[in-house]
Each structure stands twice: as structure tokens, then as C-alpha cells.
Amino acid sequence: MRELVLTRHNDLIDPLVRVWGWEIPVYLFLGGWVAGMMILVGYFLLRGRNREDTCVCSVLPGTSFVLLSLGMGALFLDLEHKLYVWRLYTTFEVTSPMSWGAWILLLVYPALAAAFALRPPGILRDLFPAVDRLSRRLDTPVGVRGIAAANLVLGIALGIYTGILLSALGARPFWNSAILGPLFLVSGLSSAAAFGHMVARHQEERELLARSDNVFLAIELFVVALFLVGLLSSSQAHVAAARLVLGGPFTAPFWVLVVGAGIVIPLMIQLLAVTHRIAHTPVGPLLVMAGGLALRFVIVAVGQVSHWAKV
Amino acid sequence: MMAPFLKYGVFGSETSLVVAFLLGIGFGFALERAGFGSARKLVSQFYLDDLAVFKVMFTAIVTAMLGVTYLSWIGFLNLSLVYLVPTNLLPQIVGGLVLGAGFVIGGYCPGTALAATATGRVDALTYGAGLYVGTLLFAEAYPLVKGLHTATPMGQTTIPQYFNLPYGLVVFAVVLMALGGFAGAGWVEKKMATQRTIEPTAS
Structure with a gap:
């Protein structure tokens, strides 16, 4: 034990972690956002809205594909040994969130591709007749339900996994909370609903997504409160970790960028929009998405600073 | 206290x-x-x-x-x-006139422009963008306007x-x-x- 403690000393992890820069928060944000969009796609498909030309569910899979690839690119940049990435797929470790994540991400792509293939853009159908044939083959009641279920399940798994990835790290008290999974999931859902609200072409759909986003934002606010209460009612190290955002050096970024500008203000703007007191504009959705990104940046940064030593 | x-x-x-x-x-x-x-x-x-x-x-x-x-x-x-902002009478009069002229031309002052941006008004967004461009230009051109900016200092009066x-x-x-x-x-x-x-x- 003594030897372990001595040899563990490393200026990259003691007393603070200095290993994660912008890549991980960007990946966590994009992963969570895509997870939210997959859940929305699953919901819209189950409701049979894919038959409508203006359904936002025809835009979300393609966008998710691009965003997830960007996120994976950021994650790849963070890897120390980039050429060994394939080794993640030579095993499945039940107790490793990273292993779960690697396999979930591998399954997410075909689920998104199938959702995309249900309503591919006309130009793709014209250029590649095989796409048109695939689309017709998938577009059956059983096929649509299967794609919807796959997107729902994998979306929830991806959203929760992005939080579990951090909360599994017991060495950092700020991350060591079971609430992080639901927090990242609901934040991803609110970013997805905000994006859908912004790009929806149908008035009814825009209203629906704005209302849903308001519910997600309200839940997110509640989950943030639970997260802090959980830390404050835990060990001294967890209390010290919570104090980093309660008067400590991360107070302003957390309360101003994440809670204020990322949740409360867009919630107020969108409440005014859905009650028809102001017009629907991209301001609220953009703030929600910026808040989601800020949440990941703040959580990753604070977690790296929080520690068990000298509390 | x-x-x-x-x-x-x-x-x-x-x-x-x-x-x-x-x-x-x-x-x-x-x-x-x-x-x-x-x-x-x-x-x-x-x-x-x-x-x-x-x-x-x-x-x-x-x-x-x-x-x-x-x-x-x-x-x-x-x-x-x-805290009191130190008084520099001449640059503050000039600044007030520039702000007033901008207010009449653009229809907003900086605070109202940001408030209007929250409701998605494009004219306010443009005005707000101009505010930041102006701030940047002022910072870049500071050596040229430093004389005016620091003129008539009166301290915290x-x-x-x-x-x-x-x-x-x-x-x-x-x-x-x-x-x-x-x-x-x-x-x-x-x-x-x-x-x-x-x-x-x-x-």
C-alpha cells in the first residue's frame, strides 16, 4: 500500500488532474446532443410522423451522423495512443463504462443510418437507386417500429453513458455522483429539442418541441439542484467539491453560463414564445445549446480540480 | 456597516x-x-x-x-x-454625444439592444454586433485616441x-x-x- 501511494505520485493527476482539455467536453456535449436527437427521432417515428414531409425527424438523423462523427473526432484527438483505438473492439468489459461506450457508439451509427434511410433526400434517391430500394424495404410498420426502438434505446444508453463515464471515476469527488448520468441525458434532450425547435418547419412541431424543451429545462434545473444537494450531503471531500461552484473559483461560469444563460433565460424566453407573447426565434435554442456545451466544460474542469487530499 | x-x-x-x-x-x-x-x-x-x-x-x-x-x-x-468611475469631462461629453447619435440612428442603446436581442429582433442583433465591432476598433485604435480618452482628468469626483x-x-x-x-x-x-x-x- 505504501509503495502504491508513493509510486502513484504523478504531476498530471496529483493533486489535480491536468489531462483533459477541450476535446472531452466537446465530445460529451456532441454525444449527449446526438443521444437526445435519437430519442426524439424514436418518438417521432413511433408516432408515425415520418410520413409528413416537414417532419423534423427527417433532418435529425443526418445531422446526428455528422455531429457524432465530429465528437468522435474530438475523442480521437484526445487519445494518447491513437493507433491502438481498434483494441477497444477486441474485448467487452462489463464493468468498464469506456468499453460500454465504445460498443454503444458502434451500434449508434447503424441505428442512425437506418433512420436516415427511411427518408433520404431526393437527390440521394435519384443518384443511388440502391438507397431508394433500401428506403422502401425499411419503410414497413415493423421496420419503422424497429428503427424507432433502436434509436430510443441507444439514445438513452448513449446519453446516460456520457455521464457515467465521469461518475465512475471515484477519484474525483465532483464527478462521483450517480446523478451525472441523468443530468447529461436530460441536458442532451434539451439541446436536441432546442435544435429541433430551431430547424422545425411546421408551426405545430415547433410549438411541440419548444414545450418539450421547456419541460426538459425544468427537469434539468431540478437535476442540477439534486446533484448539488447530493454532493453537499456526502463526505467532506464531496462538500469541498460542491463548494468549487458555490462561492469557489467556478461559481460564475457554473451559475452564469450553465444555469443562468443556459437554462433559466432560455426557459423564460421559450415560455414567452409558447404563450405567444414573443415570436419563436433562434435565441432561446442557441442559448440552450451553448449552455449544454458550457455544462460539459464546467463539469469536466471542476471535476479535474476536485480531489480527496487535504480536505 | x-x-x-x-x-x-x-x-x-x-x-x-x-x-x-x-x-x-x-x-x-x-x-x-x-x-x-x-x-x-x-x-x-x-x-x-x-x-x-x-x-x-x-x-x-x-x-x-x-x-x-x-x-x-x-x-x-x-x-x-x-466604486465611482473617474471623471474625464471632455471624453465623457464626446462619448455621450456619440452614444446619443448612435441611439438616434440605430434605435437602441447598448442595454436595450441586448434586451431586444433576447426576443430575436434582427435590428438589435445587428446593433449589438456593431457594439462589439466598435469596442474592438476602439481598442485597436487606442494609441490614436489615447490623448482624448485621458484628457481633463478629475479623479473620482x-x-x-x-x-x-x-x-x-x-x-x-x-x-x-x-x-x-x-x-x-x-x-x-x-x-x-x-x-x-x-x-x-x-x-
Whole structure:
């Protein structure tokens, strides 16, 4: 034990972690956002809205594909040994969130591709007749339900996994909370609903997504409160970790960028929009998405600073 | 004495940023809900049609001034610790004129532009972008304008100090000025409204 403690000393992890820069928060944000969009796609498909030309569910899979690839690119940049990435797929470790994540991400792509293939853009159908044939083959009641279920399940798994990835790290008290999974999931859902609200072409759909986003934002606010209460009612190290955002050096970024500008203000703007007191504009959705990104940046940064030593 | 809270260590600089954010958002929300997110409403004060902006802003100044005065008198606020922007008379007059000209041309002041941006007004967004471009240009051109920017320095000066008048007397004078201003604004608005009703009949 003594030897372990001595040899563990490393200026990259003691007393603070200095290993994660912008890549991980960007990946966590994009992963969570895509997870939210997959859940929305699953919901819209189950409701049979894919038959409508203006359904936002025809835009979300393609966008998710691009965003997830960007996120994976950021994650790849963070890897120390980039050429060994394939080794993640030579095993499945039940107790490793990273292993779960690697396999979930591998399954997410075909689920998104199938959702995309249900309503591919006309130009793709014209250029590649095989796409048109695939689309017709998938577009059956059983096929649509299967794609919807796959997107729902994998979306929830991806959203929760992005939080579990951090909360599994017991060495950092700020991350060591079971609430992080639901927090990242609901934040991803609110970013997805905000994006859908912004790009929806149908008035009814825009209203629906704005209302849903308001519910997600309200839940997110509640989950943030639970997260802090959980830390404050835990060990001294967890209390010290919570104090980093309660008067400590991360107070302003957390309360101003994440809670204020990322949740409360867009919630107020969108409440005014859905009650028809102001017009629907991209301001609220953009703030929600910026808040989601800020949440990941703040959580990753604070977690790296929080520690068990000298509390 | 308890206030200013930051100076007396009631909270730290990080929390003070959160308080500033809350106050700013509250102010912006009140501005927008009062109709000051509309360039049309804001600019009508320059045409003397609707002086609501003048009345609201003067009311805010008088309310804040009386609040600060009373809090100081009851020993809650230490006025000597309240931060004052140093006075540089010439550049501040020039800056005021530039801001006023921008207000008439663009229809917003910086605060109302941000409040209007929250409701998605594109003209306010453009104005807000111009604000940041202007700030950048000022910073880049600072060596050229430094002479004007630092001209006529007077330090942290207040009207009672400068004219050697009792603080309470100046407060009373500003309140009277506000009351006179409100009465004058009401009279001007009525006069303009009468003119507007006469003009179409005459034509």
C-alpha cells in the first residue's frame, strides 16, 4: 500500500488532474446532443410522423451522423495512443463504462443510418437507386417500429453513458455522483429539442418541441439542484467539491453560463414564445445549446480540480 | 456597516459576478417587458412623441439615488467604498454625444439592444454586433485616441464634492429636477399629441 501511494505520485493527476482539455467536453456535449436527437427521432417515428414531409425527424438523423462523427473526432484527438483505438473492439468489459461506450457508439451509427434511410433526400434517391430500394424495404410498420426502438434505446444508453463515464471515476469527488448520468441525458434532450425547435418547419412541431424543451429545462434545473444537494450531503471531500461552484473559483461560469444563460433565460424566453407573447426565434435554442456545451466544460474542469487530499 | 457586500467580504468576487448577472438579467427583463425592446418606442423620445424612456430612466436614477442615500443615512451602506468611475469631462461629453447619435440612428442603446436581442429582433442583433465591432476598433485604435480618452482628468469626483455643497441638498435638487422633468415631459407629450391631431385635419 505504501509503495502504491508513493509510486502513484504523478504531476498530471496529483493533486489535480491536468489531462483533459477541450476535446472531452466537446465530445460529451456532441454525444449527449446526438443521444437526445435519437430519442426524439424514436418518438417521432413511433408516432408515425415520418410520413409528413416537414417532419423534423427527417433532418435529425443526418445531422446526428455528422455531429457524432465530429465528437468522435474530438475523442480521437484526445487519445494518447491513437493507433491502438481498434483494441477497444477486441474485448467487452462489463464493468468498464469506456468499453460500454465504445460498443454503444458502434451500434449508434447503424441505428442512425437506418433512420436516415427511411427518408433520404431526393437527390440521394435519384443518384443511388440502391438507397431508394433500401428506403422502401425499411419503410414497413415493423421496420419503422424497429428503427424507432433502436434509436430510443441507444439514445438513452448513449446519453446516460456520457455521464457515467465521469461518475465512475471515484477519484474525483465532483464527478462521483450517480446523478451525472441523468443530468447529461436530460441536458442532451434539451439541446436536441432546442435544435429541433430551431430547424422545425411546421408551426405545430415547433410549438411541440419548444414545450418539450421547456419541460426538459425544468427537469434539468431540478437535476442540477439534486446533484448539488447530493454532493453537499456526502463526505467532506464531496462538500469541498460542491463548494468549487458555490462561492469557489467556478461559481460564475457554473451559475452564469450553465444555469443562468443556459437554462433559466432560455426557459423564460421559450415560455414567452409558447404563450405567444414573443415570436419563436433562434435565441432561446442557441442559448440552450451553448449552455449544454458550457455544462460539459464546467463539469469536466471542476471535476479535474476536485480531489480527496487535504480536505 | 454591511454594504457594499463585496467590499465587506459578505461574498467573494466569483459570487459578485453571479449577482451582477442576476441584476443585469432582471434589468434587461424589465426593459423588454416595459416595451423598451422596441426601437420605434425608444426613438420616439427623440421626436418628443413618447417620453416614456426619459421618465423611466430618470425614475430609475432618482430611485437608486434615494435608496443609496437612505441606506447610507441608516448606516447600512458605506458610501466611501462605493466604486465611482473617474471623471474625464471632455471624453465623457464626446462619448455621450456619440452614444446619443448612435441611439438616434440605430434605435437602441447598448442595454436595450441586448434586451431586444433576447426576443430575436434582427435590428438589435445587428446593433449589438456593431457594439462589439466598435469596442474592438476602439481598442485597436487606442494609441490614436489615447490623448482624448485621458484628457481633463478629475479623479473620482461627485457633484457635492466639486461644488462643495451638502450631499442632501444635491439629492433634493435632483429630486426637484426629476419632478420638473416629469411635468415638462407630460406637457411636451400633450403638445405633440395635439399637433398630431391638428396636422392631418389641416392637410
